[in-house]
Amino acid sequence: MSTIRAYKFVEKIGMDGNSEIMLYTDKKTKQKHFIKQINMSVVSDVERLGVIIESYLLKHLLHPNVICSPGSFYHGNNYSTVTDYTDSDLYSVIQARTISKDPFTELEVMYYFVQILFALSYIHEQKITHGNICSQSVNLNKFQSNEGQKYKYQVKLDRFQMAQIFSPQKMADPIVELSIAEDFRVLKHKLMTGEQKEKMQMEFKLKAKEDIMALGKLLCDMCTLQTEQLDKPHIDTKWFSQGLSDLIDEMTQPPFIPSAKELLELPFVKDWMAILVQKKMIDKEQLETNENEQTQKQD
Template sequence: MSSIDAYQFVEKISMDECSESLLYCDKQTNIKYIVIKIRLHYESQNQNNWAFREVELLSKLSHNNIIKIYKSFTEGQDLYIVTDYTDSGNLSQLISVRAKANDPFTETEVMFYFVQILFALKHIHDNQIIHRDLRPKNILLTKIVTGNIQRQQVKLGGFHQAKVQEQLELEQVGNPSYQSPEQLLENGYTNKSDIWNLGCVLYELCTFCLPFSGQTLYAMFTKIKQEKHKSIDSKWFSKELSAIADSLLIKDPEIRPSAKELLELPFVQKWITILAQKQMIDKELLETQQ
């Protein structure tokens, strides 16, 4: 029987209006988990839908680069979701640290994160799920040990806004800075909006800034809908990487490449091989991407 009593509370990681992220340790195994505690509001079922939706969607996914749900249960007016413990923060925090130190990412580092996010994105799209809130804050990082090798691994989380493709509604979701032109134009959207989000993340990794910004939301939204972003400087990154970023930020979603098409690009395949040889990513995982 699942119960929070099976875990020892360690510390509070974060909290917001309706949920808390808490670090717990399994009393029997001593394995650490993040437990998301969500306060359910029974007077408004709509307020609960996102929580149960995240449990349902994540339970369908099984991938090394996606946060895993081990179990979920309710006690009183609280929903508990037991997930992977990620011990290295998130990509947003890392970008902030590197930007403040004026320490740009190398192309190897950029591709290390990009490839893993791409693996995760292809997996959810193959399962007909659209993330709808892909941004650095929802890209979690954790240390893993394989033999004598310790390395970092990406874990995609933040599935609060995710939906099955057939269940999509015309609504504004996600962080405004990462919204795609089709979202802002209220034309509806597909998983190509996730590809736009990925373009924003890639651009931010390379430049420490977003491809579109403005002093007001209106100014920023106007640029997203109408203006061309400034391409990544090829003095610091290869022309191939800059071209990929440009392709992800094409205004017309029909022209943007899919996650599968991106993984099949010779440039991306080259980097997958390099990263695997350096033992920075799982060789075993690559077999599942073919």
């Protein structure tokens, strides 16, 4: 099990709610990591549970577009979650583009959108909702490109403090694993009736739609270079295609909000995925893996 002694402190990065975010290096591997640390003795039961579930999910959600955690540990009253280092986040990129008056192209917008959608589709298939889809939740990790492109960021979805698990068994797993089985609010779901499970699935669909609507607003943020919530998101079709405008409308205008799986099947989205693969901006193997997962679910 990891301890704080395995890491060397570099600098404090900032705050995320009541959590301190600090940069450390692993003493053995010399790799950079973020460590999110929160004093569990001074937060509410709800926030404490959110921290524990987030830590569990980051260790068990294995997807190239989801942030990874190699471990977590207590250090006194502080609970620390170690995550992989990332270079930036989408919020910072949008802010920088706003200041420099350098708008995103539709190619760039869809590059980020498709990766976020891959991550969201994956967690929804696990019966998990994110609950906090926004530009600050999208971490970006640089990678080497030999194509002379400026699109060098891989999306890493982060900030799972508000995530909810809608699988009865999975809801109990993080509590058992972290040895706090007294939290009966979660463990009681192991004994759910059929009616309660049906109600849970209805709530999952509602929360999943909220994730999609939030992603639609984020898509509009990228097009308009705004990071504030918009009541009626619209984009200028002089700069972006009607197809992209229609996609935003479809994702943000209830009651008929498509699922992540349905979005991936839209011709407009599939055409862009093919373009991104052709330009080597997303990995063909990643696309094929995602398509295989969808096919297996249908079977």
